[in-house]
Amino acid sequence: MLSPPPSVLLMQRLWINVQLFSQGAVLSYRALFAWLRPATFIASMIFFPLGQIMFFTLLGIYATGAQNASFFLLGNAMQITASSGIFGVTMAIGGERWAGTLMYLFGSPANRLAIFTGRAAVHILNGFVEVLLGLAWGWLLGWVDFSRTDPLALGLTILIATFSTAALGLLLGCLGLITLNIMFINNLIYFLLLLFSGANVPVSSLPQWMQYISWALPLTRGIQAAREIVSGAHVSQVANLLAGELAIGMMYLAVGYLLFRFFEMEAKRRGTLEAF
Amino acid sequence: MNAAVQVSNLRRVYKSHIGAFRRKVKEVEAVKGISFEVEPGELFGVLGPNGAGKTTTVKMLTTLLIPTSGTATILGYDVVKQADAIRPRIGFIFGGERGLYWRLSGLDNLKYFSALYQIDPAISKQRIPRLLELVGLADRANEKVEGYSRGMKQRLHIARTLLNDPEVLFLDEPSIGLDPVAAREIRQVVRDLREQNKTILLTTHYMFEADELCRRIAVINHGAIIALDTPANLKRFARDLAVVEFQVNRVTPQTVERLKGLPFVDAVSVEEREQNSLVIVQSPRGSEAVPDLMAQLNGSAIQKVSVREPTLEDAYVRLVNQADETEDG
Amino acid sequence: MSLKYARAVFAAFRMTYLSLVMDSFFIFATLLMPLIYALIAFGILRDKGAHYGIYVAIGSGLAGLWSTLLFGSGNAITSERWTGTLENIAALPTPLWVIVFGKTLASTLQSLLSMMVSYLLGWLVFGYPLTIAQLPEFFGVLFFGILSFVALGLMLAPAFLLNPQIQQFQNAMEYPVYILCGFLFPVALLPFWTTPLSYVLSPFWTARALQSAAGGTLTLDQLAFDGAMILALGVIYLGIAALLFRVVLRKARVDATLGLQ
Numbered sequence A: 001m002l003s004p005p006p007s008v009l010l011m012q013r014l015w016i017n018v019q020l021f022s023q024g025a026v027l028s029y030r031a032l033f034a035w036l037r038p039a040t041f042i043a044s045m046i047f048f049p050l051g052q053i054m055f056f057t058l059l060g061i062y063a064t065g066a067q068n069a070s071f072f073l074l075g076n077a078m079q080i081t082a083s084s085g086i087f088g089v090t091m092a093i094g095g096e097r098w099a100g101t102l103m104y105l106f107g108s109p110a111n112r113l114a115i116f117t118g119r120a121a122v123h124i125l126n127g128f129v130e131v132l133l134g135l136a137w138g139w140l141l142g143w144v145d146f147s148r149t150d151p152l153a154l155g156l157t158i159l160i161a162t163f164s165t166a167a168l169g170l171l172l173g174c175l176g177l178i179t180l181n182i183m184f185i186n187n188l189i190y191f192l193l194l195l196f197s198g199a200n201v202p203v204s205s206l207p208q209w210m211q212y213i214s215w216a217l218p219l220t221r222g223i224q225a226a227r228e229i230v231s232g233a234h235v236s237q238v239a240n241l242l243a244g245e246l247a248i249g250m251m252y253l254a255v256g257y258l259l260f261r262f263f264e265m266e267a268k269r270r271g272t273l274e275a276f
Numbered sequence B: 001m002n003a004a005v006q007v008s009n010l011r012r013v014y015k016s017h018i019g020a021f022r023r024k025v026k027e028v029e030a031v032k033g034i035s036f037e038v039e040p041g042e043l044f045g046v047l048g049p050n051g052a053g054k055t056t057t058v059k060m061l062t063t064l065l066i067p068t069s070g071t072a073t074i075l076g077y078d079v080v081k082q083a084d085a086i087r088p089r090i091g092f093i094f095g096g097e098r099g100l101y102w103r104l105s106g107l108d109n110l111k112y113f114s115a116l117y118q119i120d121p122a123i124s125k126q127r128i129p130r131l132l133e134l135v136g137l138a139d140r141a142n143e144k145v146e147g148y149s150r151g152m153k154q155r156l157h158i159a160r161t162l163l164n165d166p167e168v169l170f171l172d173e174p175s176i177g178l179d180p181v182a183a184r185e186i187r188q189v190v191r192d193l194r195e196q197n198k199t200i201l202l203t204t205h206y207m208f209e210a211d212e213l214c215r216r217i218a219v220i221n222h223g224a225i226i227a228l229d230t231p232a233n234l235k236r237f238a239r240d241l242a243v244v245e246f247q248v249n250r251v252t253p254q255t256v257e258r259l260k261g262l263p264f265v266d267a268v269s270v271e272e273r274e275q276n277s278l279v280i281v282q283s284p285r286g287s288e289a290v291p292d293l294m295a296q297l298n299g300s301a302i303q304k305v306s307v308r309e310p311t312l313e314d315a316y317v318r319l320v321n322q323a324d325e326t327e328d329g
Numbered sequence C: 001m002s003l004k005y006a007r008a009v010f011a012a013f014r015m016t017y018l019s020l021v022m023d024s025f026f027i028f029a030t031l032l033m034p035l036i037y038a039l040i041a042f043g044i045l046r047d048k049g050a051h052y053g054i055y056v057a058i059g060s061g062l063a064g065l066w067s068t069l070l071f072g073s074g075n076a077i078t079s080e081r082w083t084g085t086l087e088n089i090a091a092l093p094t095p096l097w098v099i100v101f102g103k104t105l106a107s108t109l110q111s112l113l114s115m116m117v118s119y120l121l122g123w124l125v126f127g128y129p130l131t132i133a134q135l136p137e138f139f140g141v142l143f144f145g146i147l148s149f150v151a152l153g154l155m156l157a158p159a160f161l162l163n164p165q166i167q168q169f170q171n172a173m174e175y176p177v178y179i180l181c182g183f184l185f186p187v188a189l190l191p192f193w194t195t196p197l198s199y200v201l202s203p204f205w206t207a208r209a210l211q212s213a214a215g216g217t218l219t220l221d222q223l224a225f226d227g228a229m230i231l232a233l234g235v236i237y238l239g240i241a242a243l244l245f246r247v248v249l250r251k252a253r254v255d256a257t258l259g260l261q
Helices: A006-033 A038-064 A066-079 A081-094 A096-106 A112-140 A151-179 A182-196 A208-216 A220-230 A235-270 B054-061 B083-089 B106-116 B121-134 B150-161 B180-195 B207-213 B231-237 B253-261 B286-296 B312-328 C002-021 C024-044 C052-073 C078-082 C086-090 C096-125 C135-162 C164-168 C171-180 C192-199 C202-215 C220-255
Strands: B005-018 B024-038 B043-047 B069-074 B090-093 B168-172 B199-204 B216-221 B224-229 B242-248 B267-272 B277-283 B302-308
Touching: A006 A112, A038 A066, A038 A112, A038 C024, A038 C164, A038 C171, A066 A081, A066 A112, A066 A220, A081 A112, A081 A151, A081 A182, A096 A235, A112 A151, A112 A235, A151 A182, A151 A220, A151 A235, A182 A208, A182 C024, A208 A220, A220 A235, B005 B054, B024 B054, B024 B069, B024 B216, B024 B224, B043 B054, B043 B207, B054 B069, B054 B168, B054 B199, B083 B090, B090 B150, B106 B121, B106 B150, B106 C002, B121 B150, B150 B180, B180 B199, B180 B207, B199 B207, B207 B312, B216 B231, B216 B312, B224 B231, B224 B312, B231 B312, B242 B286, B253 B267, B253 B277, B253 B286, B267 B312, B277 B286, B286 B302, C002 C096, C024 C052, C024 C096, C052 C096, C052 C135, C052 C171, C052 C202, C078 C086, C078 C135, C086 C096, C096 C135, C096 C220, C135 C164, C135 C202, C135 C220, C171 C192, C202 C220
Parallel strands: B043 B199, B043 B216, B090 B168, B168 B199
Antiparallel strands: B005 B024, B005 B069, B216 B224, B242 B277, B242 B302, B267 B277
């Protein structure tokens, strides 16, 4: 019997990986939607971000004047992506249920990268939508003016920032697999992002050593780019920020993936896979 | 003497919702109007398969669940209207891995529950060590529960349930999931409790456990009691069913069907083993049926024939089959 | 009656405290989270001047107390359901509200610690002078304000047991209370129709009185009025809590939800 030509084999391999990726995405999606009534899910998608945005924007207005409303609004609306990108993704990777089935996945020839990244897909989508909703609220409340904004540029910025935050989430999720103390980790990171990303306090006002942390985290560049785009900047003017944000995201993704493979090897070596 | 536990037409319907968008309501009648009484100091068994309604019944009697209809009293107090009077006087175990505080030690768990049971500290100070001795956990009492084996957790549950020195105990499947040694230990504890004249209601799906421990047994299936009697009487119910066992080389499904079709055969079951098969035939004719049965088995090499007395399990199978036939037919 | 349950309250308090201390999340909730919030608040308000230091310390402390109650007290019953212990404590001679009360006290203590952290942060790190002008009034208001806050928390526990969907709103209930009670900025910033909502929340009156006492502007009239509101609302919350406990527990026994995970 003749074996298929190499190009067909490649296509088959690709197709299998696509399927793996989608399966992970679908499972994540169902985990998110399956047990929640749609009405309640939407309510928490709207009320929680709205609460945070309103609190910090009002506080910012009180502290520095109404003219700065858009500073705080944009910062917090963008930071909201972390609720999916961090919380959602870390639970998807580090969640007990998935860890229980990991043992079976690791015994299979399935492509690890496809499995790993598939889980984050739906949360990237979710995060993107949440940011848009946050911005919409800000616009409705008169805290931001989009008249000089290039929508595509803003959309791209949000997408990249959401991606890089989710990449950090993937890394943290892997840490969660090892240490199993996810709630501590993801709450800490979420709040650190609130503090260091420039969402509420300009990075330049932070002490020097804190600024290093800011620039090493996702969202910082994205938030700055978003603010510039809303004040009328052209996408080429924020290109280096966006490239930086993308690079940070890729870096977290790479480290996270390495950690994931390391986890698999360690677990098989030490025989701790069934511990989950 | 008044019954310790009195149940009259107790019924419980569960409603569940299906689907995320269009929510449909599904109703399941878990307990279909059962009635029975437990005498003071009696060890009463409720025997049935999973999903029969045993746990639901116990939850209603321990005031955790409100019946859909019917009444029940414990020591004369109504389970719905006088729940507060019942709670200090009963103990219950649903057992298993849950129900204990994992981050605390066994001893701390008992101290906590003691306080919640309003037990005088002077009394609990003496009682707790005694209970730990009773269940064999005295030397592991200071370890966190998360490190306990399943059997140890079960024993801690028993200690917990005895903290308030209850008059009536409800043990729901106390030996489930335990290895044989641990299970035997639990049964010994239950026997010891029986000696102390406590009223005990025990649910189980292990036939031999019910046979060994209980004075009377209620057989429950699909939410209804299909028989209530002492183990001996229940077995007598199936006494006319002697059992003939043929150890054969192999047996074909057609042979089994032919056997089932014989007028004097009530039930046939087959146990497949590595080297041979065991054909178990229930027939009122007992050993007299052997020649006719052997004729049907011609084709399968017969290695051994034995006739045995029916066990509680045989009686149970027959009861359940009859109940199912009445339901269907 | 109160003595009879005192031992149970203490037992629940101790049990919760032991569990909390052994959980690393406790460190986060008690120390790190208020630290970060206070840092952000101090950061945003840095241009307002040093005398805002005490304002921020009080506000973040109260905010931390609300968060602790929302999750600590709010999850008091549902967490027992998750660990499978709810059935074992729902049919006891000690009513469930006593256990929840003990747990709430433990959470409150945890939160008082975080209040002190905010205070120390403002003082040590930012060098703000955190003087309180009217000390006795301040601590008086603080004491009763916390009691009233605890009563608010007692309402949450049965509410979250009532319906699993309500738990979804738990996260969304954090910021609205910070906003409506004027912890870190005056409610004057909000539209007029939110004022009634602020008025029915006792932490609003507590924050108001504490800020005045710290700044030295608390008159006897204001003390009397704010104090009366704090106490009256507290009593109302207790009444609602008592009703909720009865209703919710009965419903759980009818719907068979005591044992669900």
